[in-house]
Amino acid sequence: MKQLVVFFAVLFTFSQVHSQENLPTDYLSKEFHKGRREAFRALMPANSVAVVFSYPERIFSKDVNYNYHANPDMYYLTGYKEPDAVLVLFKEPQGTEKYNEILFVRERNANRETWTGRRLGVEGAKSKLGFTTAYNGKDFNGFVIDFKKFDKVIYDKISTDLGNDKSGFDFFGLLETFKTKAGITQNNDTSTDLFTNITNSLREIKTPEELDLMRKTVKLSCIAHNEVMKAVGPDMSENEADGIHAYVHRHYGAEGEGYPPIVGAGANGCILHYGENNSTKIDNQLLLMDVGSEYHGYSADVTRTVPANGKFTEEQKAIYQLVYDAQEEVFKLCKEGTPIQDLNTKSREIIAKGLIKLGIITDPKDARIYYPHGCSHFLGLDVHDKGNYMGTLKENMILTVEPGIYIPANSKCDKKWWNIGVRIEDDILIKKDSYENLSAESPRKWQDVEALAKQKSTFNEMKFPKI
Numbered sequence: 339m340k341q342l343v344v345f346f347a348v349l350f351t352f353s354q355v356h357s358q359e360n361l362p363t364d365y366l367s368k369e370f371h372k373g374r375r376e377a378f379r380a381l382m383p384a385n386s387v388a389v390v391f392s393y394p395e396r397i398f399s400k401d402v403n404y405n406y407h408a409n410p411d412m413y414y415l416t417g418y419k420e421p422d423a424v425l426v427l428f429k430e431p432q433g434t435e436k437y438n439e440i441l442f443v444r445e446r447n448a449n450r451e452t453w454t455g456r457r458l459g460v461e462g463a464k465s466k467l468g469f470t471t472a473y474n475g476k477d478f479n480g481f482v483i484d485f486k487k488f489d490k491v492i493y494d495k496i497s498t499d500l501g502n503d504k505s506g507f508d509f510f511g512l513l514e515t516f517k518t519k520a521g522i523t524q525n526n527d528t529s530t531d532l533f534t535n536i537t538n539s540l541r542e543i544k545t546p547e548e549l550d551l552m553r554k555t556v557k558l559s560c561i562a563h564n565e566v567m568k569a570v571g572p573d574m575s576e577n578e579a580d581g582i583h584a585y586v587h588r589h590y591g592a593e594g595e596g597y598p599p600i601v602g603a604g605a606n607g608c609i610l611h612y613g614e615n616n617s618t619k620i621d622n623q624l625l626l627m628d629v630g631s632e633y634h635g636y637s638a639d640v641t642r643t644v645p646a647n648g649k650f651t652e653e654q655k656a657i658y659q660l661v662y663d664a665q666e667e668v669f670k671l672c673k674e675g676t677p678i679q680d681l682n683t684k685s686r687e688i689i690a691k692g693l694i695k696l697g698i699i700t701d702p703k704d705a706r707i708y709y710p711h712g713c714s715h716f717l718g719l720d721v722h723d724k725g726n727y728m729g730t731l732k733e734n735m736i737l738t739v740e741p742g743i744y745i746p747a748n749s750k751c752d753k754k755w756w757n758i759g760v761r762i763e764d765d766i767l768i769k770k771d772s773y774e775n776l777s778a779e780s781p782r783k784w785q786d787v788e789a790l791a792k793q794k795s796t797f798n799e800m801k802f803p804k805i
Contacts, residue, residue, distance in 0.1 A: 358456060362591055364554075364635055368468035371417040372546045374540065375427060375439060378415060381536045382429045383665050384411055386490035387483075388533065389516055390415060392423040393558060394509035397635045405594075410719035411494065413635055417467050420444050420458060422475050426483065437471045440481070442512070445474040447658070474490055475507040478515055478655045486519035490654035496522075497529045516612060531681065534724075542725030549767070552718065552736055553776060555592065555633035556765045559640045560780035562586035563627060567644045567780075567787065570623050576615040579625065582797055587631040596637025597721045600628035603646065607759030608744040620646040624654055626759050630721065637721040639738050640777045641763030648791035650784055653754050657743050658784050660692035661760045663739040665782070668713060672739070672766050672773035676731045678714065685713040685741040694741070698751045708743050717765055735768040736776070 382388060393409040408419040416425055422444040431438050446459035462470035473481065480599035487492050496517070502510040517523070523803065544552060562583040569582060580601045587595065602612040607626035625646050630638035643658065645651075650658060664685045671680055699705060714737045716725035742761030749756060762782055767774040781787050 358635055359501070361662060362634070364551070365424070366417060366547055366551070368417060368466065370478075370545065371415060372468055373545075375415050377540055378536055378561040379427055379429060379438070380475060381539065382492065383490050383532075384429060385488055386429045386492055387485060387488045388425075388427040388536075389520075389768050390425040390427070390490040390494065391509065391513060391605045392418065392421050395421050396496070397501070408635070410541075412633065414537075414541065414719060416441060417573060418443065418458065418463070419715070422508050422512065424475070424516065435471070439469070439471065441467070441469045441472045442478045442481075443472060444473045445476060445507075458731060475512055476505075478512055479506065482528070483519060485516075490529065490532065491520050491522075491526075492529055492533045492536070495525050497517070521687060522783070538724045538726050541723060542735055542737055543720060543732060544718060544767075548718065549636050549734070551636040552638075552765075552767075554590075555596075555631050555636050556638040556640065556776040557779060558587060558590040558592060558633065559583075559629065559631045559638035560777050562629065563640055563642045563780045565795050565803070566625075566627060567642065568793045569797040570620065570644060570646050570791070572620055572646050574620050576603055576606070576620065576625075579627065580615045580629070582795075583627070583629045583631075589629075590633075592631035592633045594632050596630045596639065600641075602626050602759065604759075605757045607643070607682060607761075608746040608757065609759075610742075610744065621669045622735055623801060624650075624758060624760065626761055628761060628763065635719050637717065637719070637723075638765060638777070639717055639721050639740075639763060640765065640780060641740060641742075641761045642782075642787070643760045643762065644787055644791060650788065654758055654760075655784055657745070657755070657758050658760050658762075660689060660696070661741050661743055662761050663692065664688040664786070665739055665762055668739050668741070669674075669766070669773060669775070672731065672737075672768060674731055674733050674770050678729060678731060678737075679726055681737075681739065682713040685709075685739075689741060689743060696755075698745070698755060707718060707752055708749075709741065710744075710747055711740075711742065713736055713741055717723045733770050735796045737766055738763050739766050740764070 390412050392412045395406055397405045398404045412418055426440045428438045441463050443463050443758045444457055446457045451457055460472045565586055566579050566582050580599050598613045600612050601615045603617050603620040603625045604623035606612050607624055623646055624643050626643045628641040630640050667688050668681050668685050689709050690702040691701045693705055716723035717736045717738055741764035744759040745755045747756045765776040767776055769784045781790055
């Protein structure tokens with residue numbers, strides 16, 4: 339009797355773990371992911387096979403892992419969001435069953451799911467993701483695939499920084515099995531380059547389903563930026579401003595941020611990838627906020643710079659206006675056919691002229707001192723998304739336009755400019771003959787920024803006990 343009770347208890351736990359209600363309804367569909375696999379397969383050479391691994395889990399502290407983030411390529415092609423999985427895509431149908439794809443997934447386990455969350459398992463891979471051929475990861479070793487018969491084995495660069503749980507079918511085990519089966523001892527540049535070329539070509543052009551998610555993630559990021567603009571004051575900390583972004587993102591259903599938020603006041607705003615966000619007072623300085631949500635895998639990337647006291651000084655305004663002017667000139671180039679590198683060239687040209695006019699530099703080449711980064715990058719499943727940067731703009735690409743000027747203390751210019759850091763970044767959808775600014779809902783003109791800063795935010799009314 340005791341054994342029967344234990345059996346039903348485990349069975350109950352297993353069924354409960356597998357069910358979940360009130361999930362979002364706007365995830366990408368299994369038809370989307372199937373279509374992406376078909377598009378990938380169409381770009382594969384004859385008699386080839388492609389192998390895609392999920393990302394490994396990473397340790398946060400001791401025996402605690404970071405929240406898992408799926409490999410964007412694996413998610414793009416399958417919709418699978420768990421570790422310890424491998425996708426095998428064949429150019430031509432294989433075997434008597436004529437299968438052209440196999441997904442090996444993490445095995446379901448009632449005890450582990452009680453501790454670490456639900457697993458999709460083989461049946462979930464079939465019913466929810468639409469795979470006809472799916473197996474547990476532990477079956478990968480015994481599954482007969484003669485990789486050596488293919489003219490080309492296509493795979494991403496093989497990571498060497500891996501944990502190993504000794505099971506033989508975690509990420510490490512799956513990778514070692516693949517390397518043995520395929521006779522691979524090190525990365526093959528032609529194989530990894532082909533994988534990169536295919537995924538770059540696919541992911542740089544957004545489908546209608548992806549555009550829906552991109553519009554949403556950018557819109558809710560703009561709402562967060564606007565709330566901070568209204569709520570910010572000299573006594574606010576960088577961490578509080580960061581927290582407002584996080585709250586708004588989650589209020590609208592975002593899973594988190596697409597990258598570590600950059601919320602820097604004054605001198606901290608002159609550090610391009612500042613991440614501490616721990617200054618206890620913003621004071622009467624500029625607050626540079628480079629923060630974008632991640633919604634169902636898709637990242638926004640929006641930067642706004644606001645005076646904490648609601649009013650730009652003349653020097654702050656001059657730098658801000660120059661960055662704004664550079665952005666406006668780049669926008670004019672945002673249409674199909676423009677060489678992508680022209681965006682960077684134009685922004686650098688405008689900023690160099692402006693810095694000379696302000697007396698901050700005398701030689702155009704010195705603009706790089708105060709504007710050291712590029713103007714644009716692709717945006718999507720990765721904040722720095724895949725794409726062909728040496729090509730031309732195409733319809734339904736999404737890129738950032740983000741000129742900036744950063745003048746830290748002790749720079750070789752009048753010290754009235756010191757500790758002014760300004761970046762304005764928007765997410766731009768390329769069209770045939772024009773563009774759409776997806777992040778236009780958050781103000782960019784200095785006059786509009788000041789006007790919004792005069793408004794009150796819901797967060798201004800929040801009161802907490804002192805500690």
